[in-house]
Amino acid sequence: MPRIAVTVDGVKYEEEVEPRLLLVHLLRERLGKTGTPVGCDTSNCGACTVMLDGKSVKSCSVLAVQADGCDIVTIEGLGANGSMHPMQQAFHEEHALQCGYCTPGMVMAAIDLLRDNPDPSEDAIREGLEGNLCRCTGYCNIVRAVRRGAQEMGQAVRTP
Amino acid sequence: MTEVGKARKRKEDARLLTGRTQWTDNLRQPGMLHVMFLRSPMAHARITGVDVSAARDLPGVVAAFSGQDFAAEQGSLPCAWPVSEDIVIPDHPPMAVSEVRYVGEAVACVVATDRYLAADALEAIEVDYEPLPAVLDMNEALAPDSPKVHEAGNQAFTVKITSGDVEAAFRDAPVVIDRTYIQQRLIPSAMEPRSVLATTDGDSFTLWSATQIPHVLRVMLAVVTGIPEHKIRVIAPDVGGGFGSKLQVTAEEVLCLLLTKRLGKPVKWTESRSEGNLTVHHGRDQIQHLRLAAEADGRIRGLQVELLADMGAYLMLVTPGVPLLGASMFNGIYKMDAYEFGCTGVFTTKMPTDAYRGAGRPEATYGIERMMDELAAELRLDPLEVRRRNWIKHEEFPFTTISGLTYDSGNYEAATDKAMALFGYDKLRAEQADRRDRGDPVQLGIGVSTFTEMCGLAPSRMLGAANYGAGGWEHGSVRMLPTGKVEVVTGSSPHGQGHVTAWSQITSDALGVPFEDITVLHGDTAIAPRGMDTYGSRSLTVGGIAVLKACDKVKDKARKLASHMLECSPDDLDFAEGVFKVKGTDSQKSIQELAYAAFTAHDLPEGVEARLDSDATFDPENYSFPHGTHLCAVEVDTETGMAKIRSYVAVDDVGKVVNPLIVEGQIHGGIAQGVAQALYEEAVYDAEGNLLTTTMADYLLPTAMDLPDFVTDRTETPATSNPLGAKGVGEAGTIASTPAVVNAIVDALRPRGVHDIQMPCTPERIWRALR
Numbered sequence: 047m048p049r050i051a052v053t054v055d056g057v058k059y060e061e062e063v064e065p066r067l068l069l070v071h072l073l074r075e076r077l078g079k080t081g082t083p084v085g086c087d088t089s090n091c092g093a094c095t096v097m098l099d100g101k102s103v104k105s106c107s108v109l110a111v112q113a114d115g116c117d118i119v120t121i122e123g124l125g126a127n128g129s130m131h132p133m134q135q136a137f138h139e140e141h142a143l144q145c146g147y148c149t150p151g152m153v154m155a156a157i158d159l160l161r162d163n164p165d166p167s168e169d170a171i172r173e174g175l176e177g178n179l180c181r182c183t184g185y186c187n188i189v190r191a192v193r194r195g196a197q198e199m200g201q202a203v204r205t206p
Numbered sequence: 207m208t209e210v211g212k213a214r215k216r217k218e219d220a221r222l223l224t225g226r227t228q229w230t231d232n233l234r235q236p237g238m239l240h241v242m243f244l245r246s247p248m249a250h251a252r253i254t255g256v257d258v259s260a261a262r263d264l265p266g267v268v269a270a271f272s273g274q275d276f277a278a279e280q281g282s283l284p285c286a287w288p289v290s291e292d293i294v295i296p297d298h299p300p301m302a303v304s305e306v307r308y309v310g311e312a313v314a315c316v317v318a319t320d321r322y323l324a325a326d327a328l329e330a331i332e333v334d335y336e337p338l339p340a341v342l343d344m345n346e347a348l349a350p351d352s353p354k355v356h357e358a359g360n361q362a363f364t365v366k367i368t369s370g371d372v373e374a375a376f377r378d379a380p381v382v383i384d385r386t387y388i389q390q391r392l393i394p395s396a397m398e399p400r401s402v403l404a405t406t407d408g409d410s411f412t413l414w415s416a417t418q419i420p421h422v423l424r425v426m427l428a429v430v431t432g433i434p435e436h437k438i439r440v441i442a443p444d445v446g447g448g449f450g451s452k453l454q455v456t457a458e459e460v461l462c463l464l465l466t467k468r469l470g471k472p473v474k475w476t477e478s479r480s481e482g483n484l485t486v487h488h489g490r491d492q493i494q495h496l497r498l499a500a501e502a503d504g505r506i507r508g509l510q511v512e513l514l515a516d517m518g519a520y521l522m523l524v525t526p527g528v529p530l531l532g533a534s535m536f537n538g539i540y541k542m543d544a545y546e547f548g549c550t551g552v553f554t555t556k557m558p559t560d561a562y563r564g565a566g567r568p569e570a571t572y573g574i575e576r577m578m579d580e581l582a583a584e585l586r587l588d589p590l591e592v593r594r595r596n597w598i599k600h601e602e603f604p605f606t607t608i609s610g611l612t613y614d615s616g617n618y619e620a621a622t623d624k625a626m627a628l629f630g631y632d633k634l635r636a637e638q639a640d641r642r643d644r645g646d647p648v649q650l651g652i653g654v655s656t657f658t659e660m661c662g663l664a665p666s667r668m669l670g671a672a673n674y675g676a677g678g679w680e681h682g683s684v685r686m687l688p689t690g691k692v693e694v695v696t697g698s699s700p701h702g703q704g705h706v707t708a709w710s711q712i713t714s715d716a717l718g719v720p721f722e723d724i725t726v727l728h729g730d731t732a733i734a735p736r737g738m739d740t741y742g743s744r745s746l747t748v749g750g751i752a753v754l755k756a757c758d759k760v761k762d763k764a765r766k767l768a769s770h771m772l773e774c775s776p777d778d779l780d781f782a783e784g785v786f787k788v789k790g791t792d793s794q795k796s797i798q799e800l801a802y803a804a805f806t807a808h809d810l811p812e813g814v815e816a817r818l819d820s821d822a823t824f825d826p827e828n829y830s831f832p833h834g835t836h837l838c839a840v841e842v843d844t845e846t847g848m849a850k851i852r853s854y855v856a857v858d859d860v861g862k863v864v865n866p867l868i869v870e871g872q873i874h875g876g877i878a879q880g881v882a883q884a885l886y887e888e889a890v891y892d893a894e895g896n897l898l899t900t901t902m903a904d905y906l907l908p909t910a911m912d913l914p915d916f917v918t919d920r921t922e923t924p925a926t927s928n929p930l931g932a933k934g935v936g937e938a939g940t941i942a943s944t945p946a947v948v949n950a951i952v953d954a955l956r957p958r959g960v961h962d963i964q965m966p967c968t969p970e971r972i973w974r975a976l977r
Contacts, residue, residue: 091479
């Protein structure tokens with residue numbers, strides 16, 4: 047079986063994996079990173095979105111072997127020193143989650159879309175989140191949260 | 207401390223936002239095995255042989271079973287709502303034994319050490335089928351020569367309700383509108399797939415499930431499997447949405463329980479999404495034939511409703527009751543002299559239908575709200591004007607409708623006025639006229655939905671009268687802990703609604719204890735032993751009130767203790783902000799001090815036990831009747847058929863609001879699901895009975911790109927059926943929005959001779975309607 051080395055949320059792991067093992071199952075079943083959920087089997091819902099070397103990927107659509115040598119950040123590794131990432135905090139402030147199942151992926155996708163566009167319009171946010179489905183919120187508050195998160199993150203950069 | 211009414215941020219969020227979740231699929235038990243089901247690829251067939259032996263020999267496989275292997279103990283999945291005398295409730299084995307009746311029905315299973323190995327092993331199972339004819343169309347199914355889904359035939363039940371003289375209402379009526387609408391079949395699509403984990407210590411059983419109904423499930427598992435109720439504990443841990451789809455007693459729950467019993471090992475099953483689209487119960491699926499008789503001035507004389515309701519292959523927990531939840535709702539907010547409702551439940555070889563957000567009320571509301579627009583068009587009246595001429599006026603409440611429900615309160619005028627102002631109704635009508643005059647290829651349509659619904663399920667005596675198999679009460683208990691903190695236990699079972707936050711607000715006000723000092727426990731039959739669970743927008747109006755009643759009892763106990771400690775009569779004590787104070791003095795005891803005194807029990811008065819806690823059940827006298835006015839503006843491109851929502855205004859009256867943030871979120875999500883029915887979603891079966899929409903690539907859930915920002919506001923007419931004055935909010939948005947959107951599309955195209963578009967109103971359907 048192939049042997050891979052990955053860093054997940056700052057911790058290094060070496061694992062022997064079947065070539066067919068999906069990254070999301072490596073995270074959930076082998077490493078106990080159950081903060082990243084699975085919502086579909088066709089890469090439509092985006093619930094399993096994580097950061098792979100700084101870019102968002104749907105971890106159900108990546109093989110674990112493809113992540114060999116990569117640095118992965120999941121929803122569990124976003125916050126620092128026990129406090130939430132500004133985007134997580136913004137989701138809380140704007141009531142952008144109800145059942146919370148899509149939330150890890152939605153937060154990851156939101157952070158990724160700000161990488162390209164730190165000050166997105168409502169339309170840009172909606173377009174940027176098109177690959178992530180939410181069944182509870184109707185997206186209104188998610189869009190508001192991403193705007194708030196963008197503002198907070200912009201300020202965080204500017205504040206020394 | 208006024209917590210009720212405050213937009214408190216949710217206590218639930220932090221865990222969910224940081225991935226510290228307890229979804230059933232996250233859970234593990236030592237030695238846990240994984241279950242997978244082999245499912246029928248045929249819509250209808252006789253099973254002539256199942257051979258699981260090759261699967262048993264594969265690596266990692268612990269066991270493999272056919273339906274026959276469980277035939278003696280698996281029982282029949284329950285239907286708790288025998289709606290009529292003539293109802294046929296067919297045997298529904300969790301794993302098919304001799305015949306399959308829909309694509310996706312379980313025929314065999316594998317238990318393995320790893321889910322990948324279990325999936326491999328499914329490939330090695332051989333099943334021989336002798337094909338039988340699929341039964342897919344409800345009208346054809348009722349023909350005498352139709353192939354049968356079950357021995358007893360394809361008619362599940364018939365119901366007829368008549369009120370007033372219908373014949374007289376239609377005789378010589380100046381206007382009769384006659385329409386047939388189709389409520390397409392929907393797939394609820396909660397984001398969390400179903401998952402079940404079952405374990406046993408050899409004597410007792412624990413079952414975790416992604417369910418809305420841990421309490422009902424426990425009772426039903428005992429009834430179905432014969433395992434005594436007191437040996438079963440059911441836990442609904444974090445549950446990722448339900449929308450009715452997890453209001454069910456499923457084959458997989460029963461079989462996981464029986465598998466852990468047989469193997470003595472913990473077993474877990476988690477569905478894939480495509481498996482879920484096939485086998486999570488579907489929603490809607492009705493053919494509605496509606497006839498409405500009116501005077502020349504638009505006043506309604508009478509309404510006739512004849513439904514065909516697709517049950518699918520079996521009757522599940524409340525399958526036959528769903529269309530009947532609409533029986534008293536087709537008359538909507540309108541006065542009329544006569545009403546007739548008929549419904550025939552029909553078996554087909556498809557996945558069974560059951561509750562999906564709104565359950566019967568969206569279908570009914572769609573019917574009447576579409577008909578009101580047709581009536582307005584027929585009489586060349588504004589759709590709001592024809593509604594005004596018929597609706598119950600605010601001074602007429604309480605009002606007993608033609609279908610026999612008593613609406614306790616409402617103010618349709620106020621909600622409509624507010625919605626019109628926010629929407630800019632007159633300005634949009636002017637723009638519509640202008641676009642029509644100019645022959646603009648993009649036409650503007652305005653859709654109206656002035657809805658009400660019945661929720662807060664439900665008064666037990668009314669459920670009994672409807673022959674429902676259970677009551678509609680809810681239970682709550684409240685415990686003051688020695689340090690003055692509070693544990694609330696609720697029989698409601700949240701899966702996204704924010705009960706922990708809302709119940710904390712209610713308790714904080716009632717006991718004068720800080721919001722932060724309150725915790726809410728739920729969803730575990732060992733921790734919250736009594737409950738009727740969460741569905742039908744019932745949690746606040748029934749479960750929240752039970753908590754409030756329990757708080758009142760705690761306060762009564764505290765008052766007795768305070769009067770003893772302060773040496774005064776209980777009547778001499780004022781209670782405010784968590785403090786009992788002797789009138790006209792500075793002498794006082796806080797409720798926290800009293801909790802500690804109850805705990806130490808050093809000096810308790812006669813008849814007061816060493817605990818400051820209590821519990822209560824609440825069973826409302828009536829349903830609650832949220833209402834509102836939703837207005838939708840849609841731009842329809844007549845060249846491409848594309849319909850795009852330009853603006854959407856929802857003014858809802860859900861009575862007294864505990865948490866406006868949560869209420870707004872419920873309305874947003876509800877509207878989104880109703881819009882999705884209007885524009886995007888449909889479960890499609892092909893001519894052989896194969897489901898074509900098995901994935902999220904085929905079944906179009908709206909994305910952020912597909913939906914507008916919704917403008918929401920409220921009016922507040924308190925309900926009189928509970929002390930808070932609250933009405934339910936979980937389903938209102940979904941019930942209201944579907945007709946608002948379709949009315950808007952039809953309104954845009956009416957000058958082109960269009961008076962209906964079948965849902966979902968896809969660009970192709972709109973384009974074809976224009977040609």
